[in-house]
Amino acid sequence: MARIETESWPATYDGAARERVGFFTDTSVCIGCKACEVACKEWNLLPEDGFVFTAESYDNTGALGSETWRHVAFIEQDVPLIETAGDGDDDGNPMRWLMSSDVCKHCTSAACLNVCPTGALFRTELGTVVVQDDICNGCGMCVPACPFGVIARRERDGDGRAWKCTLCYDRTKDGLTPACAAACPTESIQYGPLDELRERAAQRLQSVQQQGFAGARLYGEDPGDGVDGFGAFFLLLDEPQVYGLPPDPVDPTKRLGEMWGAAAAAGAALALGVAASLLGRRG
């Protein structure tokens, strides 16, 4: 099967590439304060999401979108936080509250970037994935391509373009920490060189598991996954889908060879069919 090379970005910068940076979001210490959501909106001048009460949880924003680049998820479960502890509500029933600040994953193989026809989406010298708002023509191709449902088209005020987290490119390129990570009071959101974050995450996972968090796992740290590893990965306390995340995301572009192969076969069948229709009697 033909594979399309999408992972060689440092070479395209001709020596100007810098160390790849990213986020490690450790949800085990997230307190659901939403400082990240607010800091993101302030720094990136994003409009408010509407003061919506979902009636399901403290989640007001619901999902990542064109104007929500950090999204804090709230999940209530009737299981104890730590298997051995007697955590629970006032009646002694077990319950735990999971909180997690979601963000664009800045995939190594980024579907949004691969399918973009205009080159509006590009990979920065820091290895992050950014939309150039002066080039995007709002074709919408990246929206269903993203396996995480991150990127979206902004329909407000006739904007029409696709928007998502830039990993604060305007800060990171000058050596500053992204707004969300800077605002996070518990260091649930950690920013830094990706290799360093991966090491730190492995240690953190070990310590969390030793403390008895049975469901703890890293999500997106493996460069062998379907998007060749996330630039923004997570420590979760339950399965990814519980947080609204896909358990085994794949960049659809990885199967492009298969798709064009099927299209070539179908196109050949069409040409043969047309030729066959001209055989036989006139009229």
Added chain:
Amino acid sequence: MSKHRPDYYGRPVIKQPVWKTEIGWYFFSGGLGGAAATLALVSRLAGRRGLARRATLVSALALSASPPLLIKDLGRPKRFLYMFRVLRPTSPMSIGSWMLGAAGTAAGAAAGSDLLDVAPVAGDTARTVAGLLGPAISTYTAVLISDTSVPVWHEARRELPLVFAAGSAASAGAAVWLAAPADERGPARRLAIAGSAGELVAAHRMESALGELGEPYRRGRPRRYARAARRALAGGAALMAAGRRRPMLGRMGAGLILAGTVCERFAILRAGNMSADDPRYTVDPQRERVAGRVTS
């Protein structure tokens, strides 16, 4: 508050496609125009000039309808020329834009040459370019929607191109049959009938291959579109077969086939939206994949 709730309040994991009805019509017009361009080239090579002229005209008209439909669907229509900033091999939308630009221009030039009776060599060259690009124009849209995370499209990536190719053949056959003189249109009739049969088989094959993921085709609007497509294609093909000597039946049949291929495209488009909107379709196959890796 269930212990094992497998999703986040039932919210979708992926985003729904933002494409509006223009895209369904574009799938139709581009497919029709592409297949008609190929029919034009092959009939010209077979020495059937009358048929070639009509097929060329049909392809030029259909392909000229395509860019306005695509531009209208852009979030920033004034930036449509940005499609030609770069050629991106990993982007089916990019490749398709360039192919459509080339095929549309060529079909228009060939039709102009025919109508004005000028530059026959250039006209035939243009017809050749459009005719060679025709099958690609008719099928690349399948690649375009397969290259997304929408389960009902991505998991049908091997079957979708044939659905688009057969539908394109059917609609081009029907449209050219309507446009061509009575003594020249036999090939168009055969193409319309064979294309309709092929579309029925290809759509069935796609839905079977999808298994449970193909559920959207059996629910709500996609189901109604798919059912209408099946009935229109079967009825239209039967009428065209029966109406060989009765033009009225033939015209009804051709109309039904055109309607059927439109319905099939809207079935596919709407099924994509439904498939994206339900997290089960995204999560369940991925969980099975993960479970398979753990146990093996």
